[in-house]
Amino acid sequence: MAATLSPVRARRRPAARVWRDRLPGIVMGGPAVLVFLAMFIVPMFLAFVLSLTDWNGYSLNFTFIGLENYAEAFRNPRTVDAAVFTAVVAFTGTILCNGVGLFIAALIAGNGRANTLLRTIFFYPYIISALIIGFLWSAMLAPEGAVNGLLGTLGVAPVPFLTEVTFAKASVILTIVWSHFGFNMILFLAGIKSVPPEYYEAATVDGASKWQQFRNVTLPLIAPVFTVNLVLTLVGLLKVYDIVLALTDGGPAGSTQTIVYQVLRDSFANSELGFGAAQSVILLLVTAVLGLAVTLARRGAEKKVAD
Amino acid sequence: MATTTHPTPPLTGPTAPAATASPTSRTRRRRPVPGVGTILKWVVLGLGALVMLVPLYIMVINAFKPQDAIISSPLAIGPDTFSLEHLQAALTSEKFNVVRAYGVTLLFVALVNVCGIALAAPVAYVIARGRSKWHLGLLLLFVSGLFIPGQVTLIPVVFVLRVLGLINTVPGFILFETAATLPVTIFLFAAYLRTVPRDIDEAAALDGAGKIRAFWSCIFPIMRPVVATIVVLNSISVWNDFVSPQIILGPSSGIYTVTTGVYAAVGEFSTDYTTVFPTLLLAVSPAILFFVLMQRHIIGGLVAGATKG
Structure with a gap:
């Protein structure tokens, strides 16, 4: 619309002409840039500024306390525990999701009907919201839930899946793996299927066994898919929250609280907005560093294959 | 790509079971009779599918049962415990439309x-x-x-x-x-x-x-x-x-x-x-x-x- 107004001025000076050429681009790009600035960049800087204050989120006065919130994050046992648990979830979750995903993908890589059906069965939890997955497993793993009922008929004493610290931590991780490995499997499947069949034929002629083919042909060729899977899972699990909220609500005794759980609780329920912001900035930095580190480390592995 | 060439005889012997469960088997050839490896593969996949589907099954059948039946027999459903009452209650809940x-x-x-x-x-x-x-x-x-x-x-x-x-x-x-x-x-x-x-x-x-x-x-x-x-x-x-x-x-x-x-x-x-x-x-x-x-x-x-x- 604005484009139709400019030609009047544009004919006079070359500078105006430059702007007339740029105008469509600005009209096309401007709205997205504005929305992105308002909802991403400004809030990110705001989070950093808030993390330097002791603001509680509603009062009119607050003071800048420098890096005190960051020091507190490393001192506060609650935050440290949550950080450790988040790291455990992210690393074991990433390894298990990708391990199970790759294993199943290798087994069902064929084109048969059974394989298509199995792909659906292994993948479906991924499209269900993590909150609902959490509530479902919470109902099943409860002291009187279905899993204990089943164990009871086998003569096994009830297992405190969600009420004992170690069991609860394992339950969180296994529930995540149950709902997420299907996504990794799908990507591995796509990678495996994109390997040209001639390579396998050549390998067979050379007398390579199935395992050797998998190890020396498939794995190197799906290295890029591996990278994507590792980065996406790791970055995703570092901000795990919904499933924990529904499954254990951080319990028992706060043992399954994650960093995002702390951030949201400190920022809103506990009115420690500055402290919450500091923890979220730490999460942002860790996510960015780990995401980049894995990408760079894997780039080496991918290159080795290309050479 | 495939560098290692194992001195495998081009034809496997009459016994296909050399193909073990894991893909580590060295001499696997397609055969009309499913080997142990194939059977084990389907057993693993079948158990996996069960683990994926049982929670869905539990959610579906227990939506039609009263509390005591859910707790006493979570995997079963019969005509005596079946009821649409709870599903209807959830559908018309005041708390959550x-x-x-x-x-x-x-x-x-x-x-x-x-x-x-x-x-x-x-x-x-x-x-x-x-x-x-x-x-x-x-x-x-x-x-x-x-x-x-x-x-x-x-x-x-x-x-x-x-x-x-x-x-x-x-x-x-x-x-x-x-x-x-x-x-x-x-x-x-x-x-x-x-x-x-x-x-x-x-x-x-x-x-x-x-x-x-x-x-x-x-x-x-x-x-x-x-x-x-x-x-x-x-x-x-x-x-x-x-x-x-x-x-x-x-x-x-x-x-x-x-x-x-x-x-x-x-x-x-x-x-x-x-x-x-x-x-x-x-x-x-x-x-x-x-x-x-x-x-x-x-x-x-x-x-x-x-x-x-």
Whole structure:
């Protein structure tokens, strides 16, 4: 619309002409840039500024306390525990999701009907919201839930899946793996299927066994898919929250609280907005560093294959 | 590629069982009689499928049973315990109007898709066609959003929306969700548009179309495959999102999506299974139905989105 107004001025000076050429681009790009600035960049800087204050989120006065919130994050046992648990979830979750995903993908890589059906069965939890997955497993793993009922008929004493610290931590991780490995499997499947069949034929002629083919042909060729899977899972699990909220609500005794759980609780329920912001900035930095580190480390592995 | 050549006889002996469970077997050949390896593979897959399906089965059958029957025999259902009462109660619950939540969430999904694509497509076009460092910088700006977890910005976003007067409102929520879709959308769109030949732009320019009109009438229709990918990705993430509607819309707005509604209905009654299972079943059914119907597109979209990103 604005484009139709400019030609009047544009004919006079070359500078105006430059702007007339740029105008469509600005009209096309401007709205997205504005929305992105308002909802991403400004809030990110705001989070950093808030993390330097002791603001509680509603009062009119607050003071800048420098890096005190960051020091507190490393001192506060609650935050440290949550950080450790988040790291455990992210690393074991990433390894298990990708391990199970790759294993199943290798087994069902064929084109048969059974394989298509199995792909659906292994993948479906991924499209269900993590909150609902959490509530479902919470109902099943409860002291009187279905899993204990089943164990009871086998003569096994009830297992405190969600009420004992170690069991609860394992339950969180296994529930995540149950709902997420299907996504990794799908990507591995796509990678495996994109390997040209001639390579396998050549390998067979050379007398390579199935395992050797998998190890020396498939794995190197799906290295890029591996990278994507590792980065996406790791970055995703570092901000795990919904499933924990529904499954254990951080319990028992706060043992399954994650960093995002702390951030949201400190920022809103506990009115420690500055402290919450500091923890979220730490999460942002860790996510960015780990995401980049894995990408760079894997780039080496991918290159080795290309050479 | 295949470097190691094991001195395997070209023909396996009469005993195929050399093929053991793991793929470590050295001499496996396709044979009409399934070897131990094949049998074990199907046993493993069968058990795996059971682990995936039993929770779904438990959720479905227990939605039709009273509390004591759920606890005493979670895996069984018979005519004596079957009842539609609890499902009906969940469907007409005062706390959580499921049908309304479907409508609200679906509307949000549609709005975010339309807004996200309308904002991202033209800027991706500008980026894809631009050659200056500004265009590269613009792409990097948006792509940096891929590494910013939504939960980190969510708290300050609340204050930005408060300043704009949009907190606890639908436009505020749509604005945030739309922004959240931009990084992936722009990245995939720009990558796709680089593969669209410039001849089409020039042809449109010769016909006298302005740059903006040329884009929407000539280029955008070509983007159909990548738009489909993005619709799949955005729809799943908006439908399943819990934290942003919970915080931006908030209980005070009285607007519930499927996830925030489930949280309101189930959160405090998590031991009353006659509420839990029917509510979860109702919340999950549309997603599962959608998945079964659109499976190929959903999986294709996810793969395209992840591997090109």
